[in-house]
Amino acid sequence: xxxxxxxxxxxxxxxxxxxxxxxxxxxxxxxxxxxxxxxxxxxxxxxxxxxxxxxxxxxxxxxxxxxxxxxxxxxxxxxxxxxxxxxxxxxxxxxxxxxxxxxxxxxxxxxxxxxxxxxxxxxxxxxxxxxxxxxxxxxxxxxxxxxxxxxxxxxxxxxxxxxxxxxxxxxxxxxxxxxxxxxxxxxxxxxxxxxxxxxxxxxxxxxxxxxxxxxxxxxxxxxxxxxxxxxxxxxxxxxxxxxxxxxxxxxxxxxxxxxxxxxxxxxxxxxxxxxxx
Numbered sequence: 001x002x003x004x005x006x007x008x009x010x011x012x013x014x015x016x017x018x019x020x021x022x023x024x025x026x027x028x029x030x031x032x033x034x035x036x037x038x039x040x041x042x043x044x045x046x047x048x049x050x051x052x053x054x055x056x057x058x059x060x061x062x063x064x065x066x067x068x069x070x071x072x073x074x075x076x077x078x079x080x081x082x083x084x085x086x087x088x089x090x091x092x093x094x095x096x097x098x099x100x101x102x103x104x105x106x107x108x109x110x111x112x113x114x115x116x117x118x119x120x121x122x123x124x125x126x127x128x129x130x131x132x133x134x135x136x137x138x139x140x141x142x143x144x145x146x147x148x149x150x151x152x153x154x155x156x157x158x159x160x161x162x163x164x165x166x167x168x169x170x171x172x173x174x175x176x177x178x179x180x181x182x183x184x185x186x187x188x189x190x191x192x193x194x195x196x197x198x199x200x201x202x203x204x205x206x207x208x209x210x211x212x213x214x215x216x217x218x219x220x221x222x223x224x225x226x227x228x229x230x231x232x233x234x235x236x237x238x239x240x241x242x243x244x245x246x247x248x249x250x251x252x253x254x255x256x257x258x259x260x261x262x263x264x265x266x267x268x269x270x271x272x273x274x275x276x277x
Contacts, residue, residue, distance in 0.1 A: 001058045006079035008072070012058035013080070014050045016178075017043030020113070021089035024050040025077065025097030027241065028185045029147070029169055029178065031057030034094070037161050037247035042254075046090070052078065053097075055181030060167075065180035069188030070121065074100040081111055088186065092116040094241060096185060102196050105203045111203040114261060116254065117231075119215050119240050121189065122196035123223040131135035131190045138187030144179050147172065154212045156239030157246060165244065207231035208257040210250065212238035232257055 001012045011081040014032045016039055026034045032050035042048050053073055055061035062068055081089070090113050093101035098120025105112040124130055136142055136156075148170040154164045172178045188194060209231050211221040219242050225233050234253045238245040 001052075003058070004080060004083045006076065006083055007074050008079055009062055010060060011054065011076060011080055012052040014039075014048075016048050017046055019046050019259055020174050020181045021084075021086050022046035023077075023081075023086070023089050023091045023101075024048060025055075025091065025093035025100055026051070026053060027095030028053065028073075028099055029056055029172060029182050030094070030097070031059075033057070033161075033168070034165060034241060034244055036244075037159070038243050038251060041251055042248075049084070049086075049089075051077075053181075055178050061177035061181050062237050065177045066184045068181040068184040069191070070096050070099050070185055070194050071188060071191070073097075073185070074103045077101070077104055078108070081108075087109065088113045090116070092118065093120060094118040094243070096121045099121065099194065099196065102200060102203065105205050105207075106196065106199050109202070109204045112248075112267075114258075115203065115207040116210065116257070117203045117207065117224065118210045118242060119212055120209070120220075120224060121218065122194060123200070123220040123227055124189075124195075124218065125197075125223070126190045126192075126195065134186050134189045138183050140179050140183045143183040143186070144173050146181075146251060147182070154215065154217045154240040155245060156212070157237075162241075163243050165241075181241045197223060197227045200224075201229070203228050203231075206257075206261045208253070209233045210242055210253055211235050212240055212245070214238065215240045232260065 003012045024035045031052040035050050052059040091101035098117040099122035151166045151169045209224050236242040243250045
């Protein structure tokens, strides 16, 4: 693992391949291993950079861990982009990782060559039901108690990788800082700054929205489509992490997206994608 020092602490990441950077941003809880099923193929064509969010994998938790939030992770991404001197890259984010990527595309459009949002956060209306769920998951004892069963709930298709990820999430229940980070991020979701629905119209980059049909956590594909009118939209027969649950279908969706990018950007993207599958 490589690391980079940022103003918000040390961040670990795994880098493979060469060429146009493709930054992979996991959900919460999550680290770079969530992308293990697609990195071997993508790294044939891209310089893949898969992050460990603070508190997960080899990235230490913030101090105090309770200070973590979705907005904090988006700040971390901005720091990493600056620290790695990524002038322009493709960003692929899942769940809160999608929120971080979308916020970057809004604030720094020149840094985002293309955007892939997978069951992305940031587009859910703060209903009473959502607020209640986030309050419940934001309590550390609930997160510790429910982490494994919740992972089984939202990861619908059992692959060897999915089984390994569930085991890792189960092991994380014994790490107090990880539980604290997980819960703190859940508490942050109802915050107004987590709602990108109005600002997302400013996203200029070619955008692909991928949602799992059976995702019980985020079912806001229509909200995301309404917020980013030019985005392409794909629904796969999976739960919350299509790239881990059905990597072949996921990679096919990526390839079709890369080939559809307008000519003025295609020479920078699709020429790298021919070996992605």
